[in-house]
Amino acid sequence: MSKRILVTGGAGFLGSNLIDLLIARGDEVVCVDNYYTGRSENIAHLLSHDRFTFIEHDIIAPLTVDGELDQIYNLACPASPPHYQRDPIFTMKTSVYGSINMLQLAVDKGARILQASTSEVYGDPHVHPQPEGYWGNVNTIGIRSCYDEGKRAAESLFFDFARQFGTEIKIMRIFNTYGPRMDPADGRVVSNFIVQALQGEDITIYGDGSQTRSFCYVDDLIAGMVSLMDSPSEITGPINIGNPGEFTVLELAHKVIDMTGSSSKITLLPLPQDDPQQRKPDLTKANSELGWSPKVPLESGLEPTIAYFAQQISG
Secondary structure (H helix, E strand, O other), rough: OOOOOOOOOOHHHHHHHHHHHHHHOOOEEEEOOOOOOOOOHHHHHHHOOOOOEEEEOOOOOOHHHHOOOOEEEEOOOOOOOOHHHHHHHHHHHHHHHHHHHHHHHHHHOOOOEEEEEHHHEOOOOOOOOOOOOOOOOOOOOOOOOHHHHHHHHHHHOOOHHHHHHHHEEEEEEOOEOOOOOOOOOOOOOHHHHHHHHHHOOOOOEEEEOEEEEEEEEEHHHHHHHHHHHOOOOOOOOOOOOOOOOEEEHHHHHHHHHHHHHOOOOOOEEEEOOOOOOOOOOHHHHHHHHHHHOOOOOOHHHHHHHHHHHHHHOOO
């Protein structure tokens, strides 16, 4: 049966792709976004849809929604280092105040709620790959801590609401995700490399490029997110959602250069503080509890992503 679902951060990269899937399967969606990093063009095609409603709102403030809600996806939060470090106090407020406000809304509506957490809760990990039981290695006072610690606090709040009020919660830890509707200027490694390659600029790598990342295509990520939300109530997470294919940043740069036919050269710059050396999800729980695993290899996902950025650059 169709559901009435609220998505915070719905005009963002992940949120808008999620909403497309929910609308396509017959749900009614209430999209909430303050356009801090979300973009109106991501949801422009939905504005006239009779099962789509947009509310411009910052979830740092309490939100009132008329009518019933069955589910809430809490995706609102700046997610790339340039964006979340631009106003770190705002970032922390979004994770903490925003989570409290959305959890209270879930209590009021009797709705199930999913928190989009992050692999950043593992910090610069000493365990590889990272299982959900690993508590992480996070610098609590570093320049990334507004995001890392904000997301860790949000996870704590979700379990506190579950224990105190019986709220039905789901927590997913998102690993590096890429695909169409990424902001070309968001500062993440995939978007940076593709935009630089398409424009014939030097590709900038921070450090020596030996650090590793695991890149998940957006369609796979959204399928995992919905699978977790719709799973039995006893499955709360946290559950890692990502792709276990591990590449060095240097390998990604060469792959992007090859696929774009670019003449770009590679430039090495100093590594930022607390930048993780390794990042790869342990997907044992996702496989066993959700029956989910990613299907799109990196090359297959980069093709539509490069095409999207080429269209964005050309205007």
